[in-house]
Amino acid sequence: MYQRLRYRVSEINRNYQKPLQSPYAVVEPATKFHLILLPDYATLTDIAQLKLDAYQAEVTGNWKLARQLWIRVNVAARGSDMQAIEAFSRITQQSRNPLPVDSTPESTTSSRGEEITATETPPTQETKLQVFSFEVVRVNASGKKIKREQGKTEYFTEDLGNGVSLGMVYIPGGSFKMGTKDKEIERLVEKFNWDGFRREKPQHQVTVPAFFMGKFEVTQEQYQQVMGNNPSHFKEDKRPVEEVSWNDAVEFCKKLSQKTGRTYRLPSEAEWEYACRAGTTTPFYFGETITGELANYRAREIYASEPKGEYREQTTPVGQFPPNAFGLYDMHGNVWEWCQDTWHNNYNGAPKDGSASIDNNDSSRRVLRGGSWLTYPARCRSANRSNFNPIFDISNIGLRVVCVLARSLYRRPF
Numbered sequence: 281m282y283q284r285l286r287y288r289v290s291e292i293n294r295n296y297q298k299p300l301q302s303p304y305a306v307v308e309p310a311t312k313f314h315l316i317l318l319p320d321y322a323t324l325t326d327i328a329q330l331k332l333d334a335y336q337a338e339v340t341g342n343w344k345l346a347r348q349l350w351i352r353v354n355v356a357a358r359g360s361d362m363q364a365i366e367a368f369s370r371i372t373q374q375s376r377n378p379l380p381v382d383s384t385p386e387s388t389t390s391s392r393g394e395e396i397t398a399t400e401t402p403p404t405q406e407t408k409l410q411v412f413s414f415e416v417v418r419v420n421a422s423g424k425k426i427k428r429e430q431g432k433t434e435y436f437t438e439d440l441g442n443g444v445s446l447g448m449v450y451i452p453g454g455s456f457k458m459g460t461k462d463k464e465i466e467r468l469v470e471k472f473n474w475d476g477f478r479r480e481k482p483q484h485q486v487t488v489p490a491f492f493m494g495k496f497e498v499t500q501e502q503y504q505q506v507m508g509n510n511p512s513h514f515k516e517d518k519r520p521v522e523e524v525s526w527n528d529a530v531e532f533c534k535k536l537s538q539k540t541g542r543t544y545r546l547p548s549e550a551e552w553e554y555a556c557r558a559g560t561t562t563p564f565y566f567g568e569t570i571t572g573e574l575a576n577y578r579a580r581e582i583y584a585s586e587p588k589g590e591y592r593e594q595t596t597p598v599g600q601f602p603p604n605a606f607g608l609y610d611m612h613g614n615v616w617e618w619c620q621d622t623w624h625n626n627y628n629g630a631p632k633d634g635s636a637s638i639d640n641n642d643s644s645r646r647v648l649r650g651g652s653w654l655t656y657p658a659r660c661r662s663a664n665r666s667n668f669n670p671i672f673d674i675s676n677i678g679l680r681v682v683c684v685l686a687r688s689l690y691r692r693p694f
Contacts, residue, residue, distance in 0.1 A: 327356050331363065331452055347371050363454045366487075407685060409434040409450065417602045421568040423586025433607035435495060438540055440505040446536075447495035448683050449607050451488075451555050458553055459483035459627055460663045472658050479665045482627055488554045488634035492683040493547065496520070496598035496609050497617065498532070506535050513675035518597040520615045520678040526646040526670035529618045529679040536681065543684040548636035549621045549665070551682060552649045556611040556662045558604040563661045564612055565604035570660060575601050576653045577613035583657035595653055595676075611650055612660045615678035616668075619647040623667035645669060652676035 334349035346367070354364035411432055418427040438446040460468075460480040468477040497520035504510045511523040524532075529546055536544045547555070557565060563583070564570045572579030572589020576596045579589030595614055603609045620636035623645035630637050645667040651660030654676045659666070668677065 327353055327361075330356070331454070334364075334367065334452075343371050366455065407436050409436055411435075412607065414603050414607055416605050417566060417574065419567040419569060419571065419574070419586075421584040421586070423569055423571040423584075426567070429605075431603075431605055431607060435607070436492070438542070440502060440539070442505060444501050444505045446498075446502055446681075448492040448681075449495045451491050451493050451551075451606055453488055453490035454554070454559075455485060455487045456554050456557060456559075457483050457561065458486045458550055458630075458663075468658060472656075474658075477658075477664075479625060480627075480663045484627055484630065484632065486550045486554065486630075486632050486634055488551055491547075491551060492685065493551070493555050493606075493608060494680040494682075495607065497615055497678050497680050499598055503532065506539060507532055511673065512595075514595045516597065518599075519595045520598055520610070522595060522615050522675050522678045523673040524618075524678055525673040526618050526668070528673065532679065533681060544681050545684070546618050546620045546679065547682045548631075548634060549619045549647045549649065550631065550634045550636075552617065552619050552680075553662060554634070555606060555608060556604065556650065558606040558608070560605070560662070563663075565662060566602070566612075570612055570657050573601075575610070575613040575660065577651055577655050577657055577660050578653075579657070581656050592653055611662075613651050613655065614653055615650075615676055616648040616652045616655075616666065617650045617678060617680045619649055621647040623647055643670065648677065 330349055330353050334346050334353060350364045350367040350371070354361050357364065411434055413430060413432040416429045416431050417425055418429075420426050434450040435447050438448060440446055459482065460477070461483050462481055465477045465481055469475060499518055500510050500512050500515065500521045501517040503512075503521040503524075507528075510521065511528070512519065512521050513523055533544045533546060560567075562568055564574075566574050569584035569586045570577065571586050572591075576592055578591050580591040582588065598614070599609045601610060604611060620638070622637065622639045622643050624630070624637055624639070646669075648666040648668055649664070651657075651664065658664070
């Protein structure tokens with residue numbers, strides 16, 4: 281590039297009788313593994329990865345690097361990225377008033393309804409994050425694949441013993457619009473003749489702190505290793521565990537926390553939707569529709585104008601279908617996933633900080649997200665909400681876990 285500029289610019293100067301110029305080119309990324317993104321060429325996946333690196337720099341306390349990376353995110357987004365603007369404020373505040381390591385105890389609930397305080401006490405050894413790469417697929421309303429992008433993200437692996445492990449993916453913090461616009465809700469109500477879509481309003485802004493989430497739904501072998509039993513109807517080690525009640529799911533998180541020394545819990549409803557969307561605003565993280573090649577659901581039914589697909593009538597092994605831009609698999613279909621939240625018929629008064637919405641006076645129903653192998657496509661959407669009695673279990677309900685780690689115990693793989 282340098283040689284090209286050196287000779288070509290001089291030639292242009294001579295041809296147009298311009299003053300002599302001496303161009304130079306310097307490639308100086310923040311670190312060797314970062315690239316400068318140009319607005320006209322940067323893809324959403326490029327920007328998402330740079331955001332991931334910027335958040336991780338904040339987590340590790342490298343505020344100088346974080347600022348450089350957020351500047352590049354904002355330049356690539358033509359100065360309009362709200363997450364970058366919010367990050368500049370955080371970094372400025374941090375430089376004036378450094379925050380201590382977060383050690384606030386977190387409360388959860390046991391299967392007997394007792395409150396349990398789980399202190400954030402990871403192992404004393406530093407957790408080294410690893411990297412994995414994957415392909416993100418986008419489709420149009422006809423189900424045609426219109427884009428394939430390479431993504432990468434960071435994760436750590438929890439050893440559960442007997443050759444069984446649990447992969448936890450880093451989800452960068454950020455803000456998003458949770459729920460569905462009123463106009464779109466009414467379109468769905470009219471098209472599918474179901475008032476339940478109105479549960480998804482009002483659409484509202486939520487800011488979610490960074491966290492780790494299970495790369496896959498909890499599998500049968502993982503559940504067996506932690507709980508000592510496998511309640512599933514469709515038996516196979518790598519399939520998601522099902523026939524798990526909300527109380528069972530909370531008990532699993534409790535025992536997993538005790539086994540590993542880290543804090544595990546169910547995701548809040550806001551964390552779940554934020555993680556599912558992975559920066560998208562379309563009905564599905566794949567795009568405008570979903571197909572039987574992309575997820576396990578009642579694919580003989582149509583959502584948009586895609587062709588009918590295979591209705592498998594059972595669960596499938598986790599990781600069989602393409603992930604979203606955060607590297608999470610099976611967020612649409614396979615099994616419903618429990619969330620912490622008690623059920624509310626709408627988002628009026630919902631938290632805006634990503635925390636769970638809990639009504640201590642009414643815990644008769646808990647939130648489910650994601651749809652299942654049995655579910656119609658419209659109810660597998662990123663914004664779709666459902667609920668169930670926390671003591672019941674059926675063959676299309678499972679779970680996915682979230683982990684909380686102290687900020688000082690991450691180590692980049694680079």
